[in-house]
Amino acid sequence: MNSINLKKQAAKIVLEKKNLKGVVARVGVVLDISGSMRKLYQEGVVQETVERVLAVASQFDDDGALDVWVYDNEFSRLPAVTEKDFIGYVDREILNNTSVHKFGRNDEPQVMADVIKKYVYEEPSQDPVFIVFINDGGCRAGIKRSIVKSSNKPLFWQFIGIGESNFDVLRKLDTMEGRVVDNANFFHLESMEAVSDEQLYEQLLEEFPVWLKEAKEKQIM
Numbered sequence: 001m002n003s004i005n006l007k008k009q010a011a012k013i014v015l016e017k018k019n020l021k022g023v024v025a026r027v028g029v030v031l032d033i034s035g036s037m038r039k040l041y042q043e044g045v046v047q048e049t050v051e052r053v054l055a056v057a058s059q060f061d062d063d064g065a066l067d068v069w070v071y072d073n074e075f076s077r078l079p080a081v082t083e084k085d086f087i088g089y090v091d092r093e094i095l096n097n098t099s100v101h102k103f104g105r106n107d108e109p110q111v112m113a114d115v116i117k118k119y120v121y122e123e124p125s126q127d128p129v130f131i132v133f134i135n136d137g138g139c140r141a142g143i144k145r146s147i148v149k150s151s152n153k154p155l156f157w158q159f160i161g162i163g164e165s166n167f168d169v170l171r172k173l174d175t176m177e178g179r180v181v182d183n184a185n186f187f188h189l190e191s192m193e194a195v196s197d198e199q200l201y202e203q204l205l206e207e208f209p210v211w212l213k214e215a216k217e218k219q220i221m
Contacts, residue, residue: 004083007055010197015059018209026125027057028067028115030133033094034106035072036165037136045192046134047090052200053132054086060130067118070094072104075111077118108139112146112157120153126221129155130208137165144169144176151179154221156211158204159186181214182207 015021031037031046040046050068057066065080068089076099081089094100119129139159147157161167170186185207189195195203215221 004051004055004086007052007197008058011055011059011201014198014201014205018205020205020209023060023212025060025128025130026067026119027053027060028069028129028131029053030069030071030111030115030131032106032135033070033072033100033102034136035103038103040162041090041095049134049192050081050089051086052197054081054083056201056204058083069111069115070100071107071111072101073107074101074104075114076100077114106135106138106140108135109142109146112143116146116150116153116155119155120150126154128212128215128221131155131157132204133157133159135159135161135170136163137161137167139167139169141169147173147176147184148178151181151183152220154215155183156208157184158208159184161186161188162192164190181211181218181220183211
C-alpha cells in the first residue's frame with residue numbers, strides 16, 4: 001500500500017471519530033517559505049506535509065484536490081495538487097519554480113487576503129473551506145484583520161506552528177474578539193516529523209466540527 005493510501009486510511013478513521021464523514025469541504029494549504037523554513041523544504045518535510053494534508057482533502061473534497069499557496073514577504077497561488085501528481089510536487093512547483101519568491105521574511109496578511117479572494121469572490125460556494133496554515137513563528141499581528149473579516153464567510157483557518165519560535169500572535173486566536181463565530185484554531189508541534197498521521201489528524205480536525213456546527217446555526221453556510 002503506498003504512503004498516500006496509508007495516510008488516507010488514518011484520515012478516514014479520525015473523520016469518522018469526529019462525525020465528519022460525508023462532509024464536503026474545499027481544502028487549501030498555505031505554506032510558509034520564509035528563510036527559517038529552508039531546511040524543512042530541503043529535507044522533504046514540507047513535501048510530506050503536503051501529502052498528509054492531501055489525504056484529508058481526498059476525504060473532504062468533491063474533486064480530491066488540495067489548493068496550495070506559499071508565502072514569505074510575497075506569495076504565490078500554485079496549481080492544486082492531487083493524488084495523480086503529488087509525487088515531487090514541492091520540488092517541481094515550489095523549489096524549482098523560479099517565479100516563486102523564496103526564503104525572505106514572512107508576511108501573512110497578503111496571502112490570507114488572496115485566500116479570501118479565491119474562495120469568497122472568485123469561486124463562491126456554499127461548501128465550507130478548511131484552510132491549513134503552516135507557520136514557523138513570528139506571525140504578523142495583521143492576520144487579525146483577515147480572520148475577523150472572514151468570520152461571516154464559510155472559511156475556517158487551522159494554523160499549525162512548527163519549531164521553537166515565537167507564536168504569541170497565534171496563541172491569542174481563541175480570545176480574538178469582533179467575530180461572528182470563532183473561525184480559527186492553532187496548535188503547536190515542535191517537529192512535524194515526530195507526530196504520527198493519526199496524531200496530526202486528531203489535532204488538525206479538533207475545532208473544525210465545532211465551527212461547522214456554529215457556522216450552520218448562524219447561517220453562514
